Amino acid sequence: MTEPLSELVVRAADGDQMAWNEIVDRHAGMVWSVARGAGLDRASAADVCQTTWLRLVEHIDEIREAEAVSGWLATVARRESWRVARRRNRLVLDETTERMPDEDPGPDELVRLTDRRDRILWECLDELRDRCRTLLRMLASDPPAPYTAIGEALEMPVGSIGPTRQRCLAQLRELAEKRGITTADLDS
Amino acid sequence: MPPDDRRRPSEELLLDRLRRISGSADPVPPEVTALAQGAFIHRSADTQMARLLEEESIGIRGGEALLLTFTGEGVSLNLADDEGSLIGHVSPPHARVELESPASSNTGIDVDEVGRFTLDDVTGPIRFHIHLEKQDVVTFWVTI
Numbered sequence: 001m002t003e004p005l006s007e008l009v010v011r012a013a014d015g016d017q018m019a020w021n022e023i024v025d026r027h028a029g030m031v032w033s034v035a036r037g038a039g040l041d042r043a044s045a046a047d048v049c050q051t052t053w054l055r056l057v058e059h060i061d062e063i064r065e066a067e068a069v070s071g072w073l074a075t076v077a078r079r080e081s082w083r084v085a086r087r088r089n090r091l092v093l094d095e096t097t098e099r100m101p102d103e104d105p106g107p108d109e110l111v112r113l114t115d116r117r118d119r120i121l122w123e124c125l126d127e128l129r130d131r132c133r134t135l136l137r138m139l140a141s142d143p144p145a146p147y148t149a150i151g152e153a154l155e156m157p158v159g160s161i162g163p164t165r166q167r168c169l170a171q172l173r174e175l176a177e178k179r180g181i182t183t184a185d186l187d188s
Numbered sequence: 189m190p191p192d193d194r195r196r197p198s199e200e201l202l203l204d205r206l207r208r209i210s211g212s213a214d215p216v217p218p219e220v221t222a223l224a225q226g227a228f229i230h231r232s233a234d235t236q237m238a239r240l241l242e243e244e245s246i247g248i249r250g251g252e253a254l255l256l257t258f259t260g261e262g263v264s265l266n267l268a269d270d271e272g273s274l275i276g277h278v279s280p281p282h283a284r285v286e287l288e289s290p291a292s293s294n295t296g297i298d299v300d301e302v303g304r305f306t307l308d309d310v311t312g313p314i315r316f317h318i319h320l321e322k323q324d325v326v327t328f329w330v331t332i
Binding site: 012015017020021024025028029031032033036042044045046047048049050051053054055056057058060080083084087090105109110112113118121122125136137139140141142144165166169172173183186187 | 198199201202203205206207208209210211212213214215216217219220221223224225227228230231239244253255256269290311312313315328329330331
C-alpha cells in the first residue's frame with residue numbers, strides 16, 4: 001500500500017531516512033523537470049535540485065500541511081532555477097536573448113532517441129516559451145507532477161492548467177508540423 | 189461529437205509520448221537522486237540555529253551585480269558578483285563567517301575590517317554560518 005505523503009513527512013521530520021528517501025523518490029522527477037524546464041543545463045539543474053532538497057531538510061520540521069510539500073518543492077526549484085539562469089546569463093553576457101544559452105538539447109540527449117519523430121518533438125519542446133516548456137516537462141515527469149504543485153510553481157489557478165496544457169500541446173504540434181511531423185505521425 | 193472529446197485522446201497520446209521521450213532522453217541522473225537522499229544528513233545540525241531571511245537583490249552596486257541579501261537577528265549578509273568572483277559583505281563586520289558546502293566541512297572565510305570578503309571558484313549549493321559573540325546564525329542554502 002502506498003503510504004500517504006503526510007505520514008512520510010511526519011516520519012522524516014522525526015529523523016527517518018527511509019521516509020525521506022520515499023519523499024525523494026516521489027518528487028525527484030518533478031524537481032528535475034522544473035530545473036530543466038527553466039532551460040538550465042544538466043550540471044546547473046543538478047545543483048538546483050541539490051539546493052532544493054537541502055532546503056526541504058531545513059524546512060521539514062515547519063511543514064504543517066504535508067500535502068503542500070510537492071508545491072513547496074516545485075516553487076523553491078523554480079525560484080532557484082531562475083536565479084541561477086539569470087546569473088549564468090549575466091556572467092556570459094548573453095542578455096540579448098530571452099533564451100538561455102545552453103538549453104538546446106545536447107547530442108547526448110538526442111542520441112538516446114532512436115525514433116526520428118521523438119528527436120524532432122524533443123527539440124520542438126525546447127523551442128516553446130518557458131511557461132509551456134515547464135508545464136509540459138512537469139506533466140511528463142515520472143511520476144507526473146500533481147496539478148497543485150504545477151499551479152504553485154507556475155503561479156496559475158489549478159483550473160487554468162487544463163486549458164493551458166491544451167494550448168501548449170497545440171503549439172508543440174504546430175512546431176512539429178513545420179518540421180514535417182504530422183498529427184497522424186504522432187498518434188501512431 | 190464536441191471538439192473537446194475528439195481532442196482529448198490525442199492530447200493524452202502526445203503527453204504519453206513526451207513522458208516516454210523524457211524518460212529516455214533526460215531521466216533524473218542517479219547521482220542527483222543520491223545527493224537528494226544524502227541531503228538528509230544535514231538535518232540534525234539545522235534545528236538549533238536561528239535562520240536568516242532571504243531576499244533576492246537585483247541591481248548593480250559599484251560594478252558588482254547584487255545577488256542576495258540575508259537578514260535577521262541583527263545580522264545582514266549580502267552577496268554580489270564581480271567578474272566571476274563572489275563578493276560578500278557581512279554586518280556587523282567583526283562577525284566570524286564560515287562557508288559550508290554539502291560535500292566538505294565548514295571553512296573559515298577571511299573577512300576584512302569593513303566586513304567584506306571575496307570567494308573564488310565556488311559553485312553548487314552553499315550556505316554561511318555567522319558566529320557572533322552571543323549567538324550563531326545560518327543562511328539558507330543557495331546555488332552559486
